[in-house]
Amino acid sequence: EVQLVESGGGLVQPGGSLRLSCAASGFTFSDYWMHWVRQAPGKGLVWVSRINSDGSSTSYADSVKGRFTISRDNAKNTLYLQMNSLRADDTAVYYCARAYSSGWYGYWGQGTLVTVSS
Amino acid sequence: DIQMTQSPSSLSASVGDRVTITCRASQGINNYLVWFQQKPGKAPKSLIYAASSLQTGVPSKFSGSGSGTDFTLTISSLQPEDFATYYCQQYNSYPYTFGQGTKLEIK
Numbered sequence: 001e002v003q004l005v006e007s008g009g010g011l012v013q014p015g016g017s018l019r020l021s022c023a024a025s026g027f028t029f030s031d032y033w034m035h036w037v038r039q040a041p042g043k044g045l046v047w048v049s050r051i052n053s054d055g056s057s058t059s060y061a062d063s064v065k066g067r068f069t070i071s072r073d074n075a076k077n078t079l080y081l082q083m084n085s086l087r088a089d090d091t092a093v094y095y096c097a098r099a100y101s102s103g104w105y106g107y108w109g110q111g112t113l114v115t116v117s118s
Numbered sequence: 119d120i121q122m123t124q125s126p127s128s129l130s131a132s133v134g135d136r137v138t139i140t141c142r143a144s145q146g147i148n149n150y151l152v153w154f155q156q157k158p159g160k161a162p163k164s165l166i167y168a169a170s171s172l173q174t175g176v177p178s179k180f181s182g183s184g185s186g187t188d189f190t191l192t193i194s195s196l197q198p199e200d201f202a203t204y205y206c207q208q209y210n211s212y213p214y215t216f217g218q219g220t221k222l223e224i225k
Contacts, residue, residue, distance in 0.1 A: 059212045105207075
């Protein structure tokens with residue numbers, strides 16, 4: 001069974017940093033591109049970032065470019081999102097998602113809440 | 119960026135009804151469109167991919183159609199568990215973009 005389990009969320013002050021993790025199981029992690037998507041409270045879904053299967057290529061939404069870094073450790077079956085210079089508008093539930101080769105998401109994690117507030 | 123516009127933003131319907139949600143892309147997306155269902159406090163669940171292909175395990179009451187820039191999700195014979203928020207998303211090009219969502223409520 002495919003499972004994606006996010007962790008690392010919490011309360012952080014503006015300007016602070018946080019690293020999210022997404023532990024994958026039930027499939028060959030190194031075969032798949034992975035994404036982060038976020039959802040502010042009561043709002044819609046917003047794509048954040050993606051990484052290819054071996055970690056050599058990444059993309060970011062303009063809103064997080066230069067502040068967030070996506071990475072992965074295929075030996076540990078884990079996806080990461082390092083978030084720096086956090087702002088109040090980064091407050092959201094962050095989901096990791098596994099993409100099929102054509103790009104759409106077949107599996108999502110349960111999400112982890114990041115709250116940026118003083 | 120490709121803008122995805124969903125309509126309506128909310129919809130009231132009764133159990134047993136058939137409803138249609140539309141999604142329009144600001145430019146052609148080669149049918150790289152997926153529909154998600156999301157219930158409160160839960161992760162999204164994919165229903166339809168490639169505009170009209172049913173995800174494994176999703177009941178056939180859900181169907182998708184369209185091409186180019188205009189797409190629809192149809193849900194037939196609504197049941198209580200179908201009342202949720204539905205999103206479209208294009209995965210033709212980065213940044214991937216979502217529609218704003220359609221909240222389907224019980225009348």
